[in-house]
Amino acid sequence: MNAEIVAVxxxxxxxxxxxxxxxxxSRKLAEWGIDVYVHTAxxxxxxxxxxxxxxxxxxxxxxxxxxxxxxxxxxxxxETVADFLGLPLEVHGPSLARIEAFFRQRGLLMxxxxxxxxxxxxxxxxxxxxxxxxxxMAVCSGGKLYVLLPAPPRELVPMVERHLRPVLEAFxxxxxxVHSEVLRFFGIGEAALAEKVADLLDAQTNPTVAxxxxxxxxxxxxxxxxxxREEARALIGPVKEAILARLGHHxxxxxxxxxxxxxxxRLAARGWRLAVAESCTGGLIAELVTGVPGASRVxxxxxxxxxxxxxxxxxxxxDETLAAHGTISPACAREMAAGVxxxxxxxxxxxxxxxxxxxxxxxxxxxxxxxxxxxxxxxxRTEALQLAGDREAIRLRAAKHALFWLWRALGDGQ
Amino acid sequence: MNAEIVAVxxxxxxxxxxxxxxxxxSRKLAEWGIDVYVHTAxxxxxxxxxxxxxxxxxxxxxxxxxxxxxxxxxxxxxETVADFLGLPLEVHGPSLARIEAFFRQRGLLMxxxxxxxxxxxxxxxxxxxxxxxxxxMAVCSGGKLYVLLPAPPRELVPMVERHLRPVLEAFxxxxxxVHSEVLRFFGIGEAALAEKVADLLDAQTNPTVAxxxxxxxxxxxxxxxxxxREEARALIGPVKEAILARLGHHxxxxxxxxxxxxxxxRLAARGWRLAVAESCTGGLIAELVTGVPGASRVxxxxxxxxxxxxxxxxxxxxDETLAAHGTISPACAREMAAGVxxxxxxxxxxxxxxxxxxxxxxxxxxxxxxxxxxxxxxxxRTEALQLAGDREAIRLRAAKHALFWLWRALGDGQ
Numbered sequence: 001m002n003a004e005i006v007a008v009x010x011x012x013x014x015x016x017x018x019x020x021x022x023x024x025x026s027r028k029l030a031e032w033g034i035d036v037y038v039h040t041a042x043x044x045x046x047x048x049x050x051x052x053x054x055x056x057x058x059x060x061x062x063x064x065x066x067x068x069x070x071x072x073x074x075x076x077x078x079e080t081v082a083d084f085l086g087l088p089l090e091v092h093g094p095s096l097a098r099i100e101a102f103f104r105q106r107g108l109l110m111x112x113x114x115x116x117x118x119x120x121x122x123x124x125x126x127x128x129x130x131x132x133x134x135x136x137m138a139v140c141s142g143g144k145l146y147v148l149l150p151a152p153p154r155e156l157v158p159m160v161e162r163h164l165r166p167v168l169e170a171f172x173x174x175x176x177x178v179h180s181e182v183l184r185f186f187g188i189g190e191a192a193l194a195e196k197v198a199d200l201l202d203a204q205t206n207p208t209v210a211x212x213x214x215x216x217x218x219x220x221x222x223x224x225x226x227x228x229r230e231e232a233r234a235l236i237g238p239v240k241e242a243i244l245a246r247l248g249h250h251x252x253x254x255x256x257x258x259x260x261x262x263x264x265x266r267l268a269a270r271g272w273r274l275a276v277a278e279s280c281t282g283g284l285i286a287e288l289v290t291g292v293p294g295a296s297r298v299x300x301x302x303x304x305x306x307x308x309x310x311x312x313x314x315x316x317x318x319d320e321t322l323a324a325h326g327t328i329s330p331a332c333a334r335e336m337a338a339g340v341x342x343x344x345x346x347x348x349x350x351x352x353x354x355x356x357x358x359x360x361x362x363x364x365x366x367x368x369x370x371x372x373x374x375x376x377x378x379x380x381r382t383e384a385l386q387l388a389g390d391r392e393a394i395r396l397r398a399a400k401h402a403l404f405w406l407w408r409a410l411g412d413g414q
Numbered sequence: 415m416n417a418e419i420v421a422v423x424x425x426x427x428x429x430x431x432x433x434x435x436x437x438x439x440s441r442k443l444a445e446w447g448i449d450v451y452v453h454t455a456x457x458x459x460x461x462x463x464x465x466x467x468x469x470x471x472x473x474x475x476x477x478x479x480x481x482x483x484x485x486x487x488x489x490x491x492x493e494t495v496a497d498f499l500g501l502p503l504e505v506h507g508p509s510l511a512r513i514e515a516f517f518r519q520r521g522l523l524m525x526x527x528x529x530x531x532x533x534x535x536x537x538x539x540x541x542x543x544x545x546x547x548x549x550x551m552a553v554c555s556g557g558k559l560y561v562l563l564p565a566p567p568r569e570l571v572p573m574v575e576r577h578l579r580p581v582l583e584a585f586x587x588x589x590x591x592v593h594s595e596v597l598r599f600f601g602i603g604e605a606a607l608a609e610k611v612a613d614l615l616d617a618q619t620n621p622t623v624a625x626x627x628x629x630x631x632x633x634x635x636x637x638x639x640x641x642x643r644e645e646a647r648a649l650i651g652p653v654k655e656a657i658l659a660r661l662g663h664h665x666x667x668x669x670x671x672x673x674x675x676x677x678x679x680r681l682a683a684r685g686w687r688l689a690v691a692e693s694c695t696g697g698l699i700a701e702l703v704t705g706v707p708g709a710s711r712v713x714x715x716x717x718x719x720x721x722x723x724x725x726x727x728x729x730x731x732x733d734e735t736l737a738a739h740g741t742i743s744p745a746c747a748r749e750m751a752a753g754v755x756x757x758x759x760x761x762x763x764x765x766x767x768x769x770x771x772x773x774x775x776x777x778x779x780x781x782x783x784x785x786x787x788x789x790x791x792x793x794x795r796t797e798a799l800q801l802a803g804d805r806e807a808i809r810l811r812a813a814k815h816a817l818f819w820l821w822r823a824l825g826d827g828q
Contacts (some may be wrong), residue, residue, distance in 0.1 A: 011626050013450045014594060015441030016635060020432050022455070027429030036427045037462055041436070041453035044624075048451055055469060072608055073616060074624065111609070131802075133605075152627050154803060180428060194486065195522070201486060210488065212425050213566055221430055276718070282704025283697030286718040290696025293772055293805060301724035304690070304700040304716035306709075310758055314715070314728070344724055358707050389568070391707060 001172045002035040004060035006052055008068040008077050009151055010043040021066045021149075021156055028160055032168065033177040034062065044074040046083075053084050057144050061172065067151030069134035071113040077148055082121055085141045089119040092126055095135045102133060121148075127163040131155045138167045145171045179232030180223045183243065184257065185250040186404040190218045196246050200239065207236050209243075216397045252407060259403040260288040260295075266410035267298035272347035272376065274406075276302035277315055277340035279327065279353040280369065284399045300346040305336065311353075315339030326362040327353055330370050330382040337372030338380050348410075349374035352402050357391045369398045373409055381409070415586045416449040418474035420466055422482040422491050423565055424457040435480045435563075435570055442574055446582065447591045447639075448476065458488040460497075467498050471558050475586065481565035483548035485527040491562055496535055499555045503533040506540055509549045516547060535562075541577040545569045552581045559585045593646035594637045597657065598671065599664040600818040604632050610660050614653065621650050623657070630811045666821060673817040674702040674709075680824035681712035681762070686790065688820075689758035690716035691729055691750040693741065693767040694783065698813045714760040719750065725767075729753030740776040741767055744784050744796040751786030752794050762824075763788035766816050771805045783812045787823055795823070 005022045012019055022039045029036050037060065042052045049068075056063045068077030082089050096118035103110040117134045120126055127136030127147075132155035138147045147164070149156050185193060190213045194201065197220070201209050207224035220243060224235035244251055253262045267274055276285050286302035289295050303314050308327050311317040316339040317332055325331040333351050341349025354369030355361045367387040374380045383405055387397045419436045426433055436453045443450050452473065456466045463482075470477045482491030496503050510532035517524040531548045534540055541550030541561075546569035552561045561578070563570050599607060604627050608615065611634070615623050621638035634657060638649035658665055667676045681688055690699050700716035703709050717728050722741050725731040730753040731746055739745040747765050755763025768783030769775045781801040788794045797819055801811045 007453075010624065011635065012437075012453065013440055014444050014635070014637065015437045015439070016594075016596065016626060016633075017628060018432055018434050018437040019453070023426075023429045023432040025429070026427055030428050037457060037459075038466065039421075039426065039433070039453070039455035043451060045451075051473070052452065059465070071605065072625065108606070108609075111612075113612075114605075154807065180430075182430065191522075198525070198527075210425065211486070212430060214431060219430075221425065221428070223428065273721075278697075278700075281701075282709075282713075283692075283700030283716055283718065286692075286697030286720075287695075287701045290718070290720060291806065291809070295696075296720055299696075299720050301720045301728070302697055302716075302718035303728070304697065304704070304718070306700075306704060306713050306715045307687075307758075310715035313759070314717070314757065343728065344721075345727070392705065393568075395705070 001061050002037050003029055003062035003064055004038045004040065004056040005036060006056055006063060006065045007039070007041040007151075008044065008049055008065060009041070010045075010074070012041045013043045020153060021151065024153070024157060025064060025066070025160065028164070030178050030180060032165060033174045034168065034172075035178070044068060044076060046076050046080045049077070049080045050084055053081065057142070060144070062145045062147065062168070064147045064149065066149045066156060069117065069136075069148060069150045071111075071117050071133075073113075078119060078121065081146060081148065085121070085139070085146065087139065087141065088122045090122050092118050092120040092135060095120070095126065099133050125167055127159050127167070129155050130158055130162070136163070140171065176225050176227060177229050177232050178223060178225050179229055179236065180221055181236050181240065181254050183220045183222065183240065183251060184253050185218045185220070185247060186252055186259070186400065188218060188247070188250045193218050193220070193247060193250075197243055200242060204239060207239055209239065216393065216400060252404065259400055259407065260292050263403050263407050263410070264289065264292045264295050264298055266407060267348070270410060273298055273300040274348045274350060275300045275340045275344035275346035277336040277349065277351040277372075278302060278304050279306060279311070279336070280356040281352045281395050281399045281402070282306065284395055285350065285352065285402055288399060288403065300344040303340055303343065311336060314343060316342070326364070328355055328362050328364040328368060328370065329353075330372075330384060333370035333372030333382050334380050335372075337374040341374040347376045348406070350402055350406050352398055354385070354394075354398055356394045356398070367394055369394070369401070371402050371405055373406060375409070415447075415475050416451050417443055417476035417478055418452045418454065418470040419450060420470055420477060420479045421453070421455040421565075422458065422463055422479060423455070424488070426455045427457045434567055435565065438567070438571060439478060439480070439574065442578070444592050444594065446579065447588045448582065448586075449592075458482060458490060460490050460494045463491070463494045464498055467495065471556070474558070476559045476561065476582070478561045478563065480563045480570060483531065483550070483562060483564045485525075485531050485547075487527075492533060492535065495560060495562065499535070499553070499560065501553065501555065502536045504536050506532050506534040506549060509534070509540065513547050539581055541573050541581070543569050544572055544576070550577070554585065590639050590641060591643050591646055592637060592639050593643055593650065594635055595650050595654065596669050597634045597636065597654065597665060598667050599632045599634070599661060600666055600673070600814065602632060602661070602664045607632050607634070607661060607664075611657055614656060618653060621653055623653065630807065630814060666818065673814055673821065674706050677817050677821045677824070678703065678706045678709055678712055680821060684824060686761035687712055687714040688762045688764060689714045689754040689760035691754035691763065691765040692716060692718050693720060693725070693750070694770040695766045695809050695813045695816070696720065698809055699764065699766065699816055702813060702817065714758040717754055717757065725750060728757060730756070740778070742769055742776050742778040742782055742784065743767075744786075744798060747784035747786030747796050748794050749786075751788040755788040761790045762820070764816055764820050766812055768799070768808070768812055770808045770812070781808055783808070783815070785816050785819055787820060789823070
């Protein structure tokens with residue numbers, strides 16, 4: 001059983017947006033044991049969409065279309081699929097009632113275009129849209145399943161999460177489950193990592209092992225296929241163990257356990273609260289940590305001390321340090337970490353100062369970054385980094401280095 | 415002249431990464447006047463890649479493949495294209511020398527797999543890889559151009575920026591230029607916006623006008639085709655004017671002038687420095703503002719006052735306010751804005767406090783957000799929002815509302 005994802009929208013082909021829907025759907029389908037062999041994106045053009053439909057319906061059992069369900073004239077997915085399958089469109093009463101209520105409540109005039117959004121393919125199962133007006137739908141024709149979903153992710157994601165699975169199960173009861181585990185590493189490059197597990201990469205077929213560079217981190221994806229999730233996990237277990245025996249020092253978590261998540265977890269385990277002082281990362285570390293639900297239990301707060309004056313005033317960095325070493329120095333990172341720990345009455349203070357670019361600062365090159373870490377026992381550590389990349393990359397790498405370094409420190413002695 | 419982008423990599427089909435390369439290439443090709451009609455993504459599978467190649471070479475003049483140039487056995491793009499075109503692979507001397515030097519310098523053992531990266535299609539123009547080991551290449555066959563690029567964006571992007579254009583020009587000298595301008599609006603929904611310019615959307619063919627929802631903002635993309643960039647811009651001008659006559663109140667910028675950019679620009683024009691106090695947005699506003707190169711001239715700093723204690727201690731929010739109104743209140747937002755302006759000795763203080771979720775807090779529902787803005791004349795304004803969406807969406811929308819509100823206030827009286 002395999003699916004093809006066909007995204008419809010000229011904005012994709014002009015590069016105005018990225019096809020995140022294909023990524024999200026692919027993850028879900030993998031979880032549900034449905035192979036995805038091809039993604040296609042095509043513009044708001046009936047003839048070209050029809051060609052893509054013809055090709056997709058030949059090579060896939062399930063064709064999932066995203067986009068083109070809106071009220072404007074360039075939205076033509078339903079019309080094109082109706083024409084391709086020889087099925088009429090008919091008004092879906094509950095969807096029309098919802099659209100009418102929407103306009104009534106807002107005192108807006110409803111146009112004929114809006115009414116168009118309530119049309120569905122005859123015989124289709126309707127997938128309710130809880131965050132927008134256009135319903136999704138699924139229809140079986142010629143032994144294939146066609147699924148139509150709206151393009152905005154805030155509409156598509158809940159629709160898929162809540163309503164797609166039963167439709168797919170009815171069409172093709174699950175036999176095999178594909179289970180993946182993504183091992184996350186930091187502080188090692190892709191080539192070095194691949195080198196250390198080259199034999200495992202070559203030898204494995206179930207699970208397969210695939211390395212990937214993602215946002216400055218390296219991951220290994222282990223993917224197993226088995227009749228059940230438990231059996232798939234059992235196939236992954238020993239291979240994961242063999243990998244971690246060689247690379248464990250760089251491994252910090254799997255799947256959605258990104259750096260901020262594992263940091264929050266270790267802080268919670270120790271019952272410590274973190275305070276962050278940021279210069280070149282400009283609030284990114286605070287933003288990453290507070291992006292973790294429940295972070296409020298372990299995050300006291302942060303100070304974005306962008307100007308030297310702010311470092312002095314809010315963090316208590318001394319005039320002597322600023323005069324002798326400047327703000328981009330281990331001495332400044334040390335005082336920032338101790339200062340923010342004190343200012344926010346936290347157990348742990350983490351500080352970052354450096355040059356994100358595009359221009360050098362205080363005679364220091366772009367990419368020079370200093371970290372500071374103040375711990376409950378009163379000790380303060382520093383670490384110096386020289387990072388590569390543009391402004392955005394340096395900020396992200398500095399933030400991740402700081403989080404990984406903190407995470408390791410929180411594991412010391414446990 | 416049209417191109418098809420074929421991405422190769424099972425990680426795309428498993429949803430581990432998003433096809434950002436297709437977005438980037440599409441933008442570039444649009445700039446260069448080359449239409450893109452289809453994107454395809456296919457896994458590391460020779461037979462399915464070959465089918466995609468057959469289809470793409472029938473419908474496109476230029477086939478651009480990304481990915482599958484790495485050293486591991488699942489990298490098979492070159493081999494498959496060689497087989498499809500009946501062209502042998504041969505060692506590219508300079509690339510091999512570069513790879514050998516890379517391993518020599520690091521004292522690492524070079525394997526046969528690494529040597530494979532120096533193979534190129536016979537007769538191809540080689541595109542140097544300045545950030546990695548795998549060279550790109552372009553080869554003409556049967557009147558079509560085939561371009562092979564590496565998958566990691568940090569390798570692909572500079573290769574495309576520096577080396578792809580001449581190869582495309584040699585194959586197909588540019589005749590028409592496609593020029594787009596993206597108009598950015600805030601504080602208006604897609605339907606309401608489309609309603610107001612419905613006649614313009616319908617009537618236009620050159621430029622075309624297409625609405626799009628992007629990260630909680632609505633944009634209108636105007637796309638014109640003409641012999642030169644200047645002529646294309648001239649076609650866009652009057653249509654843009656007509657749109658802004660109706661929607662100007664919500665318009666804040668075009669193209670890459672995102673909210674943080676226009677905020678920084680207005681602050682700079684006034685010679686004012688901004689300080690930010692954040693609760694539920696957790697550093698996101700500071701991060702967005704400091705992401706703008708040159709922000710240091712106008713950004714004094716930020717305080718992420720996540721815990722109530724931090725609001726009291728660092729921002730001077732009074733015990734009376736906390737007791738009577740709680741932290742999620744206009745009164746707290748007001749004191750946070752005034753407090754951060756004072757604490758960082760800035761002209762402008764911006765504050766956000768609210769409930770990002772997933773759970774309600776202090777008896778306030780998820781999505782309740784209060785903004786505060788302290789101005790140089792001593793006045794402090796507040797604004798109450800009720801935002802929809804999950805934690806991440808609420809944080810992003812709250813941050814954007816705050817920036818848009820600030821940007822408007824900075825324009826007052828000008």
